[in-house]
Structures are given as C-alpha cells and as structure tokens.
Amino acid sequence: MLRIALPNKGRLSEDTRELFNDAGLEVRSSSERSLTASLGGEFEAIFVRAQDISEFVADGAADVGVTGWDLVSESERNLVSHLDLGFGRCRLVVAAKDDAGITSIDQIGSADKAARVATVFPRIARRFFADRGRNVEIVPVSGAAEIAPHLGIADVVVDLTSTGSTLRVNGLREVETIVLSSAHLVTAAGGPRNGDPTRKQELDDLVTALASVIRARGQRYLMANVPRDAMDAVRGVLPGLNGPTVIDIADGGRFVAVHAVVSADTIYRTISQLRALGGEGILVTRIERSVP
Numbered sequence: 001m002l003r004i005a006l007p008n009k010g011r012l013s014e015d016t017r018e019l020f021n022d023a024g025l026e027v028r029s030s031s032e033r034s035l036t037a038s039l040g041g042e043f044e045a046i047f048v049r050a051q052d053i054s055e056f057v058a059d060g061a062a063d064v065g066v067t068g069w070d071l072v073s074e075s076e077r078n079l080v081s082h083l084d085l086g087f088g089r090c091r092l093v094v095a096a097k098d099d100a101g102i103t104s105i106d107q108i109g110s111a112d113k114a115a116r117v118a119t120v121f122p123r124i125a126r127r128f129f130a131d132r133g134r135n136v137e138i139v140p141v142s143g144a145a146e147i148a149p150h151l152g153i154a155d156v157v158v159d160l161t162s163t164g165s166t167l168r169v170n171g172l173r174e175v176e177t178i179v180l181s182s183a184h185l186v187t188a189a190g191g192p193r194n195g196d197p198t199r200k201q202e203l204d205d206l207v208t209a210l211a212s213v214i215r216a217r218g219q220r221y222l223m224a225n226v227p228r229d230a231m232d233a234v235r236g237v238l239p240g241l242n243g244p245t246v247i248d249i250a251d252g253g254r255f256v257a258v259h260a261v262v263s264a265d266t267i268y269r270t271i272s273q274l275r276a277l278g279g280e281g282i283l284v285t286r287i288e289r290s291v292p
Contacts, residue, residue: 009049023213050067057188116139118139222283227254
C-alpha cells in the first residue's frame with residue numbers, strides 16, 4: 001500500500017487528519033504518540049515534521065506527502081502537487097520597518113551595499129532577490145524573524161503571514177508577496193515508486209477521495225416544494241450542478257419537489273428567493289462527498 005507522510009503536530013496536522021477522516025481514511029494508531037498508523041486500512045501513514053516531508057517524499061521514504069507549498073519550495077526538491085487541500089493558507093512576504101521608507105523591492109540593496117535579509121526560508125529568499133537583481137546578504141534564522149530589523153540584525157525580513165497582523169504589531173510593513181502557500185498533496189516528479197501502475201491507481205483514488213470532500217465542503221444539498229407555474233424562475237435560483245432535479249409529488253397537485261446542490265455561501269439568499277416564489281418545506285443538508 002502507499003506510504004503517506006503526514007505532519008506530526010500543529011494545526012496542519014489537525015486539518016490533515018480531519019480531511020482524511022472525512023474521506024473515510026480514519027487514522028488508526030495504537031497511541032497518540034505512534035510514528036505510524038493505518039489510514040482506514042487502505043494506506044500507511046508515517047508522522048514526521050512538516051518541514052521534513054519534502055525530503056521523505058523526494059528520497060522515496062514515503063510515496064506521498066502532505067505539507068505546505070512554502071516548505072516544498074524551500075526544499076528545492078523535484079516534487080509535483082496533485083491537489084491543493086485548501087487549508088494552511090498563508091503568504092511568504094518581504095517586510096520592512098514602518099519607518100524605513102521601503103515601499104518597493106527596488107529599494108532593497110544596492111550595487112555598493114548589500115541589504116541584510118533575515119528569514120527562515122533562505123533558499124526562497126536567495127532565489128527571489130537574485131531573480132530581481134538585488135544585492136542582498138541572507139541571514140538565516142530559526143524563528144521570530146520579525147524582531148531582526150529592530151535589533152539591527154537585518155534590514156528586511158522574508159516571513160510567513162496569514163493576515164499580516166503579526167507584522168503590523170511588530171512595526172513592519174509588507175513590501176511584496178513572494179509565495180502564496182497552502183497544504184498540498186505531493187509526490188516525487190516520477191510518481192510513487194517510479195510510476196508503478198498499481199501505485200498510480202492508488203494515488204488517483206486517493207486524490208479523487210480527498211477532492212470529493214474538499215468540493216463538498218463548499219456546497220449544500222437543498223430540497224424544496226415549489227409551485228409548478230414558478231419553475232422557470234426556480235431554475236434561475238437553483239442552477240445546481242446540471243440544473244435542479246424536478247420530481248412530481250404523489251398527490252399530483254400544484255407543487256413539485258426540486259433538489260439541487262447549491263453554494264454554501266449563497267444558501268441564505270437562495271432560501272429567501274425560493275420563499276418569495278412560493279416555495280415551502282425547504283430542507284438543507286450538508287454533503288459529505290461530491291464526485292463530478
């Protein structure tokens with residue numbers, strides 16, 4: 001079976017376990033501290049640090065991995081993303097002190113003086129500034145890069161942020177985004193075990209299962225009884241995946257039952273529109289899986 005490297009702790013680990021559980025691949029281990037586990041009896045999981053997963057997958061110790069795209073980019077290993085899992089979203093940005101007057105990358109470093117850049121992502125930072133033709137000296141740090149400019153250790157930082165609030169609290173201003181990141185399902189470029197057909201099918205099945213859960217999270221299944229003579233208007237309200245399903249009610253009266261998949265973001269307005277058209281008996285349920 002496929003061996004899948006999963007994050008061993010933190011919010012990334014929690015979100016990954018929830019996704020796999022929802023896909024019917026429940027993590028089954030002998031204890032919370034186990035380094036390996038079964039995923040629904042279909043796959044084997046190994047739990048390692050998120051920053052090490054790229055190496056495990058690239059070196060063949062794991063066939064598949066779940067980790068942040070920022071960590072994949074920093075590893076510089078030849079990995080391929082098969083699915084954006086939609087959580088762990090963040091940005092890797094260049095930031096400078098509010099009073100530094102830096103508003104553009106072109107103001108960082110000059111021909112006769114290198115700017116010092118503190119970061120936990122030295123490879124990404126080095127590539128970025130080299131591509132932009134800026135003269136910089138990379139200062140690797142293990143954490144809390146945002147304090148470096150205030151201590152005189154660096155002129156700017158390259159750091160992760162989700163909302164930008166931590167940077168603002170520490171008196172830093174974003175200059176430019178380098179990488180948009182989220183959790184991805186990755187394999188080595190040649191596929192699991194060098195493209196073994198059986199392993200490839202297992203990977204395809206895994207991608208389908210996880211994608212079906214992710215797709216369903218933003219949708220709701222809606223059922224309602226609506227007047228027959230309002231169907232043209234109802235179709236405009238309930239486009240669904242391929243238009244609403246229309247079912248005759250047993251008594252053959254003036255109502256028909258309609259079923260449709262609708263966006264969770266618009267469900268409040270959809271119900272209001274159906275009620276305005278005379279809809280009643282409206283029922284909305286969550287969807288566990290959605291396979292197109």
